[in-house]
Amino acid sequence: xxxxxxxxxxxxxxxxxxxxxxxxxxxxxxxxxxxxxxxxxxxxxxxxxxxxxxxxxxxxxxxxxxxxxxxxxxxxxxxxxxxxxxxxxxxxxxxxxxxxxxxxxxxxxxxxxxx
Amino acid sequence: xxxxxxxxxxxxxxxxxxxxxxxxxxxxxxxxxxxxxxxxxxxxxxxxxxxxxxxxxxxxxxxxxxxxxxxxxxxxxxxxxxxxxxxxxxxxxxxxxxxxxxxxxxxxxxxxxxx
Numbered sequence: 259x260x261x262x263x264x265x266x267x268x269x270x271x272x273x274x275x276x277x278x279x280x281x282x283x284x285x286x287x288x289x290x291x292x293x294x295x296x297x298x299x300x301x302x303x304x305x306x307x308x309x310x311x312x313x314x315x316x317x318x319x320x321x322x323x324x325x326x327x328x329x330x331x332x333x334x335x336x337x338x339x340x341x342x343x344x345x346x347x348x349x350x351x352x353x354x355x356x357x358x359x360x361x362x363x364x365x366x367x368x369x370x371x372x373x
Numbered sequence: 374x375x376x377x378x379x380x381x382x383x384x385x386x387x388x389x390x391x392x393x394x395x396x397x398x399x400x401x402x403x404x405x406x407x408x409x410x411x412x413x414x415x416x417x418x419x420x421x422x423x424x425x426x427x428x429x430x431x432x433x434x435x436x437x438x439x440x441x442x443x444x445x446x447x448x449x450x451x452x453x454x455x456x457x458x459x460x461x462x463x464x465x466x467x468x469x470x471x472x473x474x475x476x477x478x479x480x481x482x483x484x485x486x487x488x
Contacts, residue, residue, distance in 0.1 A: 292476055301377075301464055301479035348416065350477075358404055358423040359470050361477055365415045 260285045260353040264364035272372045277321075277336040279367045281349030284330060290352040291332040293323055296366075297345045305347075308332065319343070344371045375399075377480035379465050385486045391453040394483045397446055398467030406477065407440055407450050408464040416464075422448065423470065434459075455487045 265280040283289055290309050294302040306317025313325040319342075323334045332349060349364040378397040386392055398405050406421040420430040425442045433440070437456070442448040452459055462484050466477040 294477075294479075299482075301481045302466075302477075303479065304476050307476050352476075358421075358428055359468065359475065360421075360429070361406070361418070363416045 260289070260351050260360070260362045262349050262351050262362050262364035264347075264349050264367050266367055267365065268368045268370070270370040270372055271339045273341055274338050277334070277339045277343065277369065279334040279347050279349075279369065281323075281332045281334065281364060282330055283332060283349070283351045285351055285353060287353055291323075291325060292350040292352065292361075293317065293321070293332075293334050294348045294350060294363075295345050296348065302348060305334070339369075339371045341371050341373065344369055377465055377467050377478055379463075379480035379483050381483055382481060383484045383486075385488065386455055387488050388456055389454045390487075391451065392455045392459075392485060392487075394450040394463050394465075394485070396448045396450070396465030396480060398448070398465070399469075399478055400446065402467035402469045402475075402478070403445070404468040404470045404475070405442060405448050406466040406468070407448070408466065409461045410464060410482070411461045419450070419463075452485075455485075457487045460485055460487050 261284050263282045292307045293305040296302045306315045308315045308325045316322045321336045347367045351362050380395045407419040409417045419432045420440045422442045440450045462482045464482045466479045468475040468477050
């Protein structure tokens with residue numbers, strides 16, 4: 259079975275500070291991992307994804323995430339927060355089955371950026 | 374590409390009325406997902422289709438909910454009769470499932486309010 263746990267439903271950082279959003283997963287098969295961002299009144303959009311290869315993945319808007327198999331983690335980071343980063347962030351894992359892909363989402367982390 | 378298109382964007386209806394939400398996936402995508410998002414329950418998968426065939430509808434709340442995908446370019450989610458607890462944002466997402474690497478592309482959502 260696959261699942262995703264996001265630690266911290268709310269995270270506040272000061273503008274210019276490091277952003278760290280935590281995600282741990284469980285998967286019985288090699289996972290594919292995703293981070294999505296949701297701005298108010300919008301759908302989710304892909305920030306970055308890990309499929310295979312390099313474990314440090316770079317995404318849009320200066321975000322990156324590192325796949326650590328030994329820790330079953332896929333934490334999202336950004337060196338310097340910007341006011342426009344305030345949004346809801348979702349971690350997801352994809353698991354293949356003989357009937358196609360299933361996507362499992364975490365409960366989300368709301369990021370507040372303090373000026 | 375126009376992305377995933379959902380309609381209506383907003384729907385206000387009275388309890389007992391039928392509601393139909395519509396989705397046009399990205400052309401060429403072979404999987405389609407319906408999600409429901411609420412503050413209390415977060416993002417919930419209702420049903421997903423592969424190649425127009427419903428694969429997993431275990432997330433559909435009850436018999437009042439039904440979903441169809443008559444062809445590769447159109448899907449509907451119907452609620453009949455609607456109840457106030459169905460108030461939520463309903464998202465449609467599509468994906469190209471190739472070797473498990475396809476990410477989800479979300480529509481802007483349909484915000485349903487049942488009075």
